[in-house]
Amino acid sequence: MVDIATRVWNHKWKIDPIVRSLIDTDFYKLLMCQSVFRNKPDTQVRFSLINRSQDVPLAKLIDEGELREQLDHIRSLSLTRGESTWMRGNTFYGKRQMFRPDFMDWFESLTLPEYHLERIGDQYELTFEGSWPEVMLWEIPALSVLMELRGRAVLGEMGRFELQVLYARAMTKLWGKIEKLRTVDNLMIADFGTRRRHSFLWQDWCVQAMTEGLGNSFLGTSNCLIAKNRDLEAIGTNAHELPMVYSALAQTDEELAQAPYQVLSDWHDEHEGNLRVILPDTYGTQGFLDRAPDWLAGWTGIRVDSGDPATAAETAIAWWKERGEDPTKKLIIFSDGLNEDKIVQLAKQFDGRCRVSFGWGTLLTNDFRGLTDGDRLAPFSMVCKAVEANGQPTVKLSDNPNKAMGPADEIARYKRVFNVGEQVAQSVEV
Amino acid sequence: MVDIATRVWNHKWKIDPIVRSLIDTDFYKLLMCQSVFRNKPDTQVRFSLINRSQDVPLAKLIDEGELREQLDHIRSLSLTRGESTWMRGNTFYGKRQMFRPDFMDWFESLTLPEYHLERIGDQYELTFEGSWPEVMLWEIPALSVLMELRGRAVLGEMGRFELQVLYARAMTKLWGKIEKLRTVDNLMIADFGTRRRHSFLWQDWCVQAMTEGLGNSFLGTSNCLIAKNRDLEAIGTNAHELPMVYSALAQTDEELAQAPYQVLSDWHDEHEGNLRVILPDTYGTQGFLDRAPDWLAGWTGIRVDSGDPATAAETAIAWWKERGEDPTKKLIIFSDGLNEDKIVQLAKQFDGRCRVSFGWGTLLTNDFRGLTDGDRLAPFSMVCKAVEANGQPTVKLSDNPNKAMGPADEIARYKRVFNVGEQVAQSVEV
Numbered sequence: 001m002v003d004i005a006t007r008v009w010n011h012k013w014k015i016d017p018i019v020r021s022l023i024d025t026d027f028y029k030l031l032m033c034q035s036v037f038r039n040k041p042d043t044q045v046r047f048s049l050i051n052r053s054q055d056v057p058l059a060k061l062i063d064e065g066e067l068r069e070q071l072d073h074i075r076s077l078s079l080t081r082g083e084s085t086w087m088r089g090n091t092f093y094g095k096r097q098m099f100r101p102d103f104m105d106w107f108e109s110l111t112l113p114e115y116h117l118e119r120i121g122d123q124y125e126l127t128f129e130g131s132w133p134e135v136m137l138w139e140i141p142a143l144s145v146l147m148e149l150r151g152r153a154v155l156g157e158m159g160r161f162e163l164q165v166l167y168a169r170a171m172t173k174l175w176g177k178i179e180k181l182r183t184v185d186n187l188m189i190a191d192f193g194t195r196r197r198h199s200f201l202w203q204d205w206c207v208q209a210m211t212e213g214l215g216n217s218f219l220g221t222s223n224c225l226i227a228k229n230r231d232l233e234a235i236g237t238n239a240h241e242l243p244m245v246y247s248a249l250a251q252t253d254e255e256l257a258q259a260p261y262q263v264l265s266d267w268h269d270e271h272e273g274n275l276r277v278i279l280p281d282t283y284g285t286q287g288f289l290d291r292a293p294d295w296l297a298g299w300t301g302i303r304v305d306s307g308d309p310a311t312a313a314e315t316a317i318a319w320w321k322e323r324g325e326d327p328t329k330k331l332i333i334f335s336d337g338l339n340e341d342k343i344v345q346l347a348k349q350f351d352g353r354c355r356v357s358f359g360w361g362t363l364l365t366n367d368f369r370g371l372t373d374g375d376r377l378a379p380f381s382m383v384c385k386a387v388e389a390n391g392q393p394t395v396k397l398s399d400n401p402n403k404a405m406g407p408a409d410e411i412a413r414y415k416r417v418f419n420v421g422e423q424v425a426q427s428v429e430v
Numbered sequence: 431m432v433d434i435a436t437r438v439w440n441h442k443w444k445i446d447p448i449v450r451s452l453i454d455t456d457f458y459k460l461l462m463c464q465s466v467f468r469n470k471p472d473t474q475v476r477f478s479l480i481n482r483s484q485d486v487p488l489a490k491l492i493d494e495g496e497l498r499e500q501l502d503h504i505r506s507l508s509l510t511r512g513e514s515t516w517m518r519g520n521t522f523y524g525k526r527q528m529f530r531p532d533f534m535d536w537f538e539s540l541t542l543p544e545y546h547l548e549r550i551g552d553q554y555e556l557t558f559e560g561s562w563p564e565v566m567l568w569e570i571p572a573l574s575v576l577m578e579l580r581g582r583a584v585l586g587e588m589g590r591f592e593l594q595v596l597y598a599r600a601m602t603k604l605w606g607k608i609e610k611l612r613t614v615d616n617l618m619i620a621d622f623g624t625r626r627r628h629s630f631l632w633q634d635w636c637v638q639a640m641t642e643g644l645g646n647s648f649l650g651t652s653n654c655l656i657a658k659n660r661d662l663e664a665i666g667t668n669a670h671e672l673p674m675v676y677s678a679l680a681q682t683d684e685e686l687a688q689a690p691y692q693v694l695s696d697w698h699d700e701h702e703g704n705l706r707v708i709l710p711d712t713y714g715t716q717g718f719l720d721r722a723p724d725w726l727a728g729w730t731g732i733r734v735d736s737g738d739p740a741t742a743a744e745t746a747i748a749w750w751k752e753r754g755e756d757p758t759k760k761l762i763i764f765s766d767g768l769n770e771d772k773i774v775q776l777a778k779q780f781d782g783r784c785r786v787s788f789g790w791g792t793l794l795t796n797d798f799r800g801l802t803d804g805d806r807l808a809p810f811s812m813v814c815k816a817v818e819a820n821g822q823p824t825v826k827l828s829d830n831p832n833k834a835m836g837p838a839d840e841i842a843r844y845k846r847v848f849n850v851g852e853q854v855a856q857s858v859e860v
Contacts, residue, residue, distance in 0.1 A: 001436050006431050165601060165602070169601075171595060175598070
């Protein structure tokens with residue numbers, strides 16, 4: 001029996017919105033947003049979406065009108081009562097009232113600022129300008145929208161049956177990965193896949209699969225909406241955005257050299273325990289650690305997000321030892337270009353030497369490689385970054401020169417200030 | 431939104447019936463039933479269900495009460511108006527009114543006769559006695575019910591998520607096979623998988639997958655209900671049951687030797703074209719063909735259902751040549767123990783030498799091998815056969831001594847009468 005009312009209702013939708021909630025975003029965005037709201041509320045920033053995969057002609061695949069409809073829909077969203085209750089009342093990382101009342105009051109009345117969209121050749125130029133705490137919230141939904149619209153362009157040409165087989169294959173594939181991960185002792189892993197997910201529904205399924213297949217080894221998800229709906233832990237700490245903007249705001253080379261530590265000093269005031277995780281690679285991991293103040297060695301962990309992960313982990317372990325810390329008490333979070341085999345290998349390699357956990361992104365929530373003719377659903381590499389702060393360009397170096405961003409002269413200046421030598425280039429995994 | 435009425439209705443069912451229609455059976459059963467109804471309506475037969483896989487303890491897995499409920503439900507079925515209209519009005523093998531009015535009148539008022547169920551050790555003894563045209567209709571539903579109840583016993587212990595992954599895997603597996611079959615030029619294949627299907631819904635999905643994936647290469651399904659619902663051709667001709675019962679009714683060795691030809695003589699009067707397919711292996715293919723009357727060489731094709739399929743096909747081709755027939759005009763139907771690789775291989779081997787088609791059974795509709803822990807959903811070998819006719823035991827030899835059935839002394843007599851020499855034993859594939 002068809003429920004006629006439901007069917008009619010479903011067909012009344014003008015669009016099928018991709019992002020339906022302001023908390024359909026990564027937890028660390030909200031944490032960072034609160035920090036920025038407190039420490040740098042008036043900074044003016046520009047964020048820009050960059051498709052690193054020029055072979056994916058987004059403007060040919062995605063209709064501009066549909067893209068605008070999706071972005072406009074996001075601008076129509078505001079925090080619902082239930083979402084607000086969850087943020088105010090839930091425990092995050094063991095702490096109540098993680099989000100302060102003044103921040104929540106502001107967030108409850110927020111709608112996202114305008115966007116600027118232009119077609120340049122076969123790509124879209126999508127930028128967001130305004131005050132930092134507002135603009136930064138565009139990053140995750142903008143990425144999800146573009147990734148999912150590109151997927152829909154391909155799915156739209158498939159028959160009902162093909163779609164069923166497609167998802168059957170994707171489920172089979174993911175479950176095979178989970179069965180591999182099950183063999184790892186003491187595994188700790190979280191979903192970090194919101195930004196490059198195949199779709200919201202698929203990410204939601206992936207999270208359920210991880211919950212079902214890995215039990216307590218699955219720590220939770222970076223996606224706040226899914227964490228809320230599925231009663232899971234929301235996971236995440238901080239990102240490159242903070243040192244990038246702080247650095248762009250520096251007036252002198254001396255201030256620039258101190259900027260990444262200033263970020264963590266502000267963070268130190270706000271957070272403790274497992275939220276004290278260093279992301280050291282923005283301007284080169286080795287130099288960052290060498291010059292770091294001793295209080296940073298007291299932090300809980302380090303997140304490895306570029307370069308060769310095992311090398312970076314060894315660097316971290318050596319640094320802790322050098323500063324008199326016990327690495328077995330420390331946490332290393334791997335979050336760059338992971339697949340199930342790398343996870344198994346890294347987990348074994350560092351088991352017993354430090355605590356290890358994984359933030360698994362694209363190949364958890366968007367591994368549609370090989371599932372369609374011409375591989376047109378394969379994930380691709382797209383980022384949405386702060387490119388300017390108070391009129392100054394931002395720079396990112398990372399431990400992989402292929403991930404460097406910013407104007408050439410500024411990159412040179414940052415390399416000099418942060419004393420970054422020869423770097424090993426790595427292909428950028430999605 | 432939940433449709434409350436639907437949910438309440440679904441929960442009111444006392445059982446989830448496995449067989450919900452008298453035409454949820456193989457097309458050849460109905461064809462043979464009509465033939466028996468015309469030629470041997472008063473023959474008293476006994477059918478018996480035999481589980482060849484003694485390692486599957488059906489009586490431990492399946493509750494006797496549930497089995498009785500399912501069998502009782504089948505006895506409550508009668509032909510619906512729509513089903514009757516389909517049988518009376520549809521075209522089968524290009525012919526209108528395949529089912530004669532007198533047969534339809536009888537079938538419309540039919541309910542299946544009683545069954546006898548007894549637990550013997552870990553197996554069930556399930557037998558059916560009565561007039562041949564009624565009892566014979568138990569074969570397919572009895573097999574489907576036992577196979578699906580065994581499946582449900584395993585599925586009952588699985589979580590919702592496990593079930594989803596299970597069917598995703600089964601879909602992925604079947605679609606992989608279909609992609610292999612797509613590579614075969616001039617493929618002709620039909621679903622013969624009703625009797626050992628995983629479940630009705632799964633068979634229905636498999637048929638849709640074959641339709642979707644193979645297009646015109648998929649000829650149709652032996653299952654009448656699915657053929658009706660999905661607007662496909664109903665496929666099938668005749669089975670061992672006819673020569674087995676005709677032979678048991680023979681009064682002398684001379685009559686016995688003629689019985690298999692008498693079956694086909696009766697069939698010849700009723701059918702033409704693609705329905706004239708010889709099933710020659712009941713008492714040995716070679717001897718059957720050597721002694722066959724010339725008019726049989728004029729028939730359209732031969733079905734290969736035991737022994738080595740390529741050898742049997744060569745035997746058929748040689749026989750046609752010997753009788754002055756052009757094998758390239760003839761049809762060979764392979765229907766025994768097929769998997770996708772065998773199909774591809776046989777299709778290539780005989781392409782251009784004769785017309786080839788495939789009746790694919792168990793590994794189309796029940797290939798759950800390797801999909802659960804302990805492989806507890808793997809198909810197994812179960813048959814439901816005429817074991818007695820008018821008080822005389824039936825015998826089947828086939829081209830594989832492992833498939834022989836009947837009392838030892840009668841097997842010896844049949845071997846003598848049909849001059850069956852040494853046979854090559856083959857493992858019985860499901």
